[in-house]
Amino acid sequence: MHAEPLSLIFLNAAIVNNFVLALFLGICPFLGVSGKKETAWNMGLATMFVMLVSSAAAYGINWLLTQLGLEFLRLICYIAVIASAVQLVEMFVKKTSPALFRSLGIFLPLITTNCAILGLALFQTSKEYDFVQSLVYALGAGVGFTLALMLMAGLREKLSLARVPSVSQGAALSLMLAGLLSLAFMGFAGLGGGHG
Amino acid sequence: MPELLNPQEKLTPDTFLRGLWEENPVFVMLLGMCPVLAVTSTTLNAIAMGLATTFVLVCSSLLVSLLRDWIPKQVRIASYIVIIATFVTIVDYAIQAISLELYAALGAFIQLIVANCVILGRAEAYASKQRLHTTLVNSLGMGAGFTLALLALGTVREVLGNGTLLGVHLFSPDFQPWIVMILPPGGFFVLGVWLLLFNWLRQSKVRRAAQFSGAPADAR
Numbered sequence: 001m002h003a004e005p006l007s008l009i010f011l012n013a014a015i016v017n018n019f020v021l022a023l024f025l026g027i028c029p030f031l032g033v034s035g036k037k038e039t040a041w042n043m044g045l046a047t048m049f050v051m052l053v054s055s056a057a058a059y060g061i062n063w064l065l066t067q068l069g070l071e072f073l074r075l076i077c078y079i080a081v082i083a084s085a086v087q088l089v090e091m092f093v094k095k096t097s098p099a100l101f102r103s104l105g106i107f108l109p110l111i112t113t114n115c116a117i118l119g120l121a122l123f124q125t126s127k128e129y130d131f132v133q134s135l136v137y138a139l140g141a142g143v144g145f146t147l148a149l150m151l152m153a154g155l156r157e158k159l160s161l162a163r164v165p166s167v168s169q170g171a172a173l174s175l176m177l178a179g180l181l182s183l184a185f186m187g188f189a190g191l192g193g194g195h196g
Numbered sequence: 197m198p199e200l201l202n203p204q205e206k207l208t209p210d211t212f213l214r215g216l217w218e219e220n221p222v223f224v225m226l227l228g229m230c231p232v233l234a235v236t237s238t239t240l241n242a243i244a245m246g247l248a249t250t251f252v253l254v255c256s257s258l259l260v261s262l263l264r265d266w267i268p269k270q271v272r273i274a275s276y277i278v279i280i281a282t283f284v285t286i287v288d289y290a291i292q293a294i295s296l297e298l299y300a301a302l303g304a305f306i307q308l309i310v311a312n313c314v315i316l317g318r319a320e321a322y323a324s325k326q327r328l329h330t331t332l333v334n335s336l337g338m339g340a341g342f343t344l345a346l347l348a349l350g351t352v353r354e355v356l357g358n359g360t361l362l363g364v365h366l367f368s369p370d371f372q373p374w375i376v377m378i379l380p381p382g383g384f385f386v387l388g389v390w391l392l393l394f395n396w397l398r399q400s401k402v403r404r405a406a407q408f409s410g411a412p413a414d415a416r
Binding site: 169 | 316
């Protein structure tokens, strides 16, 4: 088993190997809902919640499947659990805040196909984290995702006031920005003590 | 009759070609960006990923199209996901059997094909409504378009970042590789530049069309 301290796991997932900017997971919502800071924040929180739930569930499922010798069913079970967790969040958000539900729009059900969440479940399995480590890893990943989303939203809010050539409007410009952010995040390499 | 509401498409060359250019999943619809950025640091990885995704896309679209009358509307997304996950598991084990080296290079991204929105998007928007043969042609086109996009990124990144193409050295030994191109930021930059190029092409086409029809070029 790993003796990695929890603080390092957290730092690693949140900053050094940031899920969006270093591992390229969850790019679709990253480009899709980073237009406004408020929406980005809510999306980040929703994703973090789904991450925590599915990480805990994935740990249990993996244990069960290993006991039964059915590892080849892992992927199907993981995605089913994630889809149900997303459904839960969707119902919760719809009941508590219809305004938020509208502003997240199609991206709420699309959390299911957010590869950051499935990626998290797969990584924690391949790294053989125990239960607490898995949860900390999920928390770190969620914080990292929210951080990247907020940074991007802040930049794009400023940029919407700038005059840019019409060719570069939209996705092209967002990708360039993401590239710059990613360069900046590379500066954190080595902080988390080796590659994760 | 719900059939009357969404007429079934006739098989034309456009059924295939749309995926390559007009509705290219990556460059136009901006779907499935994660594998596009993550595994294109070498051309070989890009090709392998493109083929694997095309296989899953075609197989799952066919199955969805076959079962379209039996899948209840309320649980359709879950059913599609399970179908897709089945084929991804097959691909995952197949690649592991063919080349362990490739399997290690692609890493978790083979299993993450499940979460590729191109595939679910095809199942929901096309395969669940259309007949078998148009679905086959359309999903092949989409897969080809996806592979093409991966290739477009992979070649640029490998040539600039490593000085090689498919492992063959292209430049003299004095060539300083742009390391940043094979690192994460390079993926964002190269895709951004491709999108810029396509935007520019599209805009100049519109402008030329406007000139031909006699309208002022940029009437505001």
